[in-house]
Amino acid sequence: MGETFRPEDEAGVVEAIAWAAAESRPLELLGNGTKRAIGRPLQVDHVLDLSGLSGITLYEPEELVLSARAGTALAEIEAALDENGQQLAFEPPDYGPLLGGAADGATIGGIVAANLSGSRRLTAGATRDHLLGINAVSGRGEAFKSGGRVMKNVTGYDLSRGLAGSWGTLAALTEVTLKVLPRPETEISVALIGLGDPAWPRAMSAALGSSFEVSAAAHLPADIVPETALADINAAVTLFRIEGFGPSVDYRAEKLRELVGADGTVEVFARDRSRAVWRDIRNVAPFCRNPETAVWRISTSPKHAGRFVGSLQAEGDFRAFYDWGGGLVWLETVAERDAGEAIIRRALDAIGGHATLIRAPATLRAAIPVFQPQPPALAALTERFRHQFDPHRILNPGRMHGGGGA
Amino acid sequence: MSGLSMPEPDRGVIARRDDIIAAMRAILPAANIVAEPVDMRVYETDGLTAYRQMPFLVVLPETTAEVAAILSYCHANGVKVVPRGAGTSLSGGALPVADGILISMMKFNRVLDIDFDDRVVVAQPGVTNLAITQAVEHAGFYYAPDPSSQIACSIGGNVAENSGGVHCLKYGLTVNNVLGIEMVLMTGEVVRLGGPHLDADGYDLLAVMTGSEGLLGIITEVTVRILQKPETARAVLVGFPTNEDGGRCVADIIAAGIIPAGIEMMDGLAIQAAEDFVHAGYPLDVEALLIVELDGPEAEVDHLLARVEEIARKNAATSVRVSQSEDERLTFWAGRKAAFPAVGRISPDYYCMDGTIPRHQLPKVLAAMREMSAEYGLRVANVFHAGDGNLHPLILYDANIPGEIERAEAFGADILKLCVEVGGVLTGEHGVGVEKRDLMPEMFSEVDLAHQMRVKCAFDEKQLLNPGKMFPVLHRCAELGRMHVSGGKLPFPDIPRF
Structure with missing residues (x-):
């Protein structure tokens, strides 16, 4: 095993990457390493640990903006926001326990590099939607910036968002600037009990097509519910979260009950219970118990999601639940052979979307594509794009795609 | 306006104009090719009317296959291309070049799919922003971004410019409301990014395309999310x-x-x-x-x-x-x-600026602007998207008074420099285009700009798409690839500006 570099400022990151580029020594980029087990296994000797780049560098609540060095703990940022009644609206998830690690370890740089968003992504947008600017060091060993600290900015290409979700294969983020938003005064969840397919997708369409501003919508089949904060309910739960100012929340929850409640039993969960179950959904708690299984994260057309899962379950052993109004499917299956890769991708071809193998043993992640394979023209464009940032192929090489690419 | 330098026209291409027209005839119906100066005049400018250039040739394709064939031909033959939507750009994004084919996308004018279950609309790029809302409002839905030109501007142009509007703080810009596109690369290859699902897979090339001002590819289809109208x-x-x-x-x-x-x-x-x-x-x-x-x-x-x-x-x-x-x-x-038109009534001409500033800097910026106004002898009116800090100073001038247009431009450049100085940016929603191209170094270092220009190389290595826009200095891709910085200085600081 080679060295671990742990710079404490941008100049140190430049130095490490410039060395790696000159010597053609690939680096594994890390924050706290909570998502290290996602992606294709790396063949690298050296580690660039960015957790030493820490601290909030700018926070102006009345301007809705926060900047932090990339290695800053997400928990530190959320605590600072909370003190001012604000939050990261994209609700960053914590996959620590899902991946067999500890909770609360994520860094803001890791969240941006992975573009991971929680349940409110459905209505408030993803991490990348709240990203205003970045400072980074590319695989050329050069520090550069993109974007800024203001909400509205079309000056030049949007490299900030271009780096979001690039899993450290283009550049090492050194600082990120995010739009922050007021934290809702309160929340309520409206739950429909016992709906099957196609009743629950219909309820989703009605609720999300209404003006009652549902902020998150999930469906938990009956076999999933016991592994959440709703363990006392012995049936499938279709869940809608309503957030905002007190009088508005009460009003909208009541209207939503009238709209979608006719089909069956309706329950309303007050703030604390609502928060607990949404935390479980966001952090994939139902699949945390058995670390030996494979877990897929699939984004697809919400209206097709139920049938998509049904077709998989007809062919193999899959457990599933749904976030993002049905459009985010979490799948658990045995970590054997291809973990269902072939049938998942085949079923997805027909309806569109993409599947990422979020949890699996390294041997499996080395054997099958972890990220969605791309058609040739897009794959070639992706590789050209990657090459422009990291021509020496030294930043997390091969983590996203094999064959000499990213 | 004052002298705008554009890339030197390629005389070889200009000499081959008849061959190029013949090649276009093999791809398109004759009615979709505009070659006579009198007919091309409507394309010589966009919303930034101070700059004009007669196009070399105008074509109006109707299908993705036609766009692919045109670009493939231009790629093989080294012909420049300028894409154009409705032509409402306020930064000269659709300004023609003397030796390039102008591709109007306005025949791509159909809404292809409305899906109320998934709350998305798929539209061709020439559909106007407002037409999307009109297609879904019978069911209570609308498309949120609302640039003030929404009655005329096209959704493809909105994506190319990452258009905003007055509701951005709550509902986001175009980039936050587009889920997918189909586009044609300069090589003629067709690529799809995203779709009705959330989050495109792989690198976020959809975000890179959004606001790329027609320099990276030509958009042939757009998928946007729609929202239910508030009560x-x-x-x-x-x-x-x-x-x-x-x-x-x-x-x-x-x-x-x-x-x-x-x-x-x-x-x-x-x-x-x-x-x-x-x-x-x-x-x-x-x-x-x-x-x-x-x-x-x-x-x-x-x-x-x-x-x-x-x-x-x-x-x-x-x-x-x-x-x-x-x-x-x-x-x-x-x-x-x-x-804007109201200000147009009190002055023969006005010049609309588009900086964004941290909101708390507003008093300082307005005070400085008052001083500059006195210094330049030109009045300025301000409208401000106060929620997101996007400032639109309107500089009042009279183009018939010699020297006044140059003073207005200089005043505008000073305002934008000030925006950057107080922590803001050159353009909030109108784009860089030709207008703010030469101000880019105010905001970005040469290394920053080189990282952006290399993105251009990944998409359009021959730099044939919408040349002369966004970047102040031309570098060949091979040169950008090996460009090395030492001591913060690039080895070629004196490369001529075009």
Whole structure:
């Protein structure tokens, strides 16, 4: 095993990457390493640990903006926001326990590099939607910036968002600037009990097509519910979260009950219970118990999601639940052979979307594509794009795609 | 306007014009090729009318396959291409080049799919922004971004420019509302990014394409998300004796956890011009006027209006009027929406700027602008998307007075430099285009710009797509690839500007 570099400022990151580029020594980029087990296994000797780049560098609540060095703990940022009644609206998830690690370890740089968003992504947008600017060091060993600290900015290409979700294969983020938003005064969840397919997708369409501003919508089949904060309910739960100012929340929850409640039993969960179950959904708690299984994260057309899962379950052993109004499917299956890769991708071809193998043993992640394979023209464009940032192929090489690419 | 240098036209290409027209005839029906100067004149400028250039040739494809064939031909034959939507760009994004084919996308004018279950619309790029809303409003839906040109501007152009509007703070820009595109690369290859699902896979090339000003690919299809219209919307009109009071009021509203659907601010000259034009009932004895719009369920809007009113009074508001009807709400907006033409009535010409600043810098920027106004001898009116800090100073000038246009340009450049100096940016929603191209080094280092230009190389290595826009200095891709920085200085600091 080679060295671990742990710079404490941008100049140190430049130095490490410039060395790696000159010597053609690939680096594994890390924050706290909570998502290290996602992606294709790396063949690298050296580690660039960015957790030493820490601290909030700018926070102006009345301007809705926060900047932090990339290695800053997400928990530190959320605590600072909370003190001012604000939050990261994209609700960053914590996959620590899902991946067999500890909770609360994520860094803001890791969240941006992975573009991971929680349940409110459905209505408030993803991490990348709240990203205003970045400072980074590319695989050329050069520090550069993109974007800024203001909400509205079309000056030049949007490299900030271009780096979001690039899993450290283009550049090492050194600082990120995010739009922050007021934290809702309160929340309520409206739950429909016992709906099957196609009743629950219909309820989703009605609720999300209404003006009652549902902020998150999930469906938990009956076999999933016991592994959440709703363990006392012995049936499938279709869940809608309503957030905002007190009088508005009460009003909208009541209207939503009238709209979608006719089909069956309706329950309303007050703030604390609502928060607990949404935390479980966001952090994939139902699949945390058995670390030996494979877990897929699939984004697809919400209206097709139920049938998509049904077709998989007809062919193999899959457990599933749904976030993002049905459009985010979490799948658990045995970590054997291809973990269902072939049938998942085949079923997805027909309806569109993409599947990422979020949890699996390294041997499996080395054997099958972890990220969605791309058609040739897009794959070639992706590789050209990657090459422009990291021509020496030294930043997390091969983590996203094999064959000499990213 | 003053001398704008564009890339040197390729005489070889110009000499082959007849061959190129023949090649286009093999791809397109004759009616979709415009080659006569008299017919091409309508394409010689866009919304930034100070710059004009007769196109080399105009083509109007109708299918993705035609676009692919045109680009493939141009790629093979080294012919430059300028894509054009509705031609409403305020930064010269669709300004033709003398040796390049202008591709108008306005025959791509169909809404292809409306999906209320997944709440998405798939449209061809020439469909206007407003037409998307019109296609879904019978079911209570709308498309959120609303640039002021929405009646005319195309959705493809919106993606190319990452267009905004007055509701961005709450509902986002184009980039936050587009889920997918189909596009053709300069090589003629067709690529799809994203789709009806959330989050495109792989690198976020969709975000890179959004706001790329036609330099990376030609968009042939757009998938956007649509929203259900809020139950109700009401606006409050607040007058303040000073800009500082108005600015503080905006900060206090946001600090109170309220994100209004829109917060617009106008200064004295803009208020006066708008009131004279549309008689919206604006108070004329104030230095700053705020329009705050709240939308949502009635219970919420009432609750928040009371809080906004309270915050306004605490910040020395001298007049507070809440709209009592939909008509009154629209009247409040009518003045703001007509601010540009209203200013056009009090001056022969005006030049619209588009910087964004950290909101708390507003008093400082306005004060500096007043000084510059005296120095340049030109009046300036300000309208301000106060929620997101996007400032539109309108510089008043008369093109018939020798030297005034140059003074207006210099004044504008000074304003944008000031925006960058106080922590803001050159352009919030109008784009860089040709207009702000040469100011890019005010905001970005050469290393920053090189990282952007290399993205261009990944998409369009021969640099044939929309040349002369966005970047001040031309570098060949091979040169960018090996460019090395030592001691913060590039080895070629004196490469000529085109």
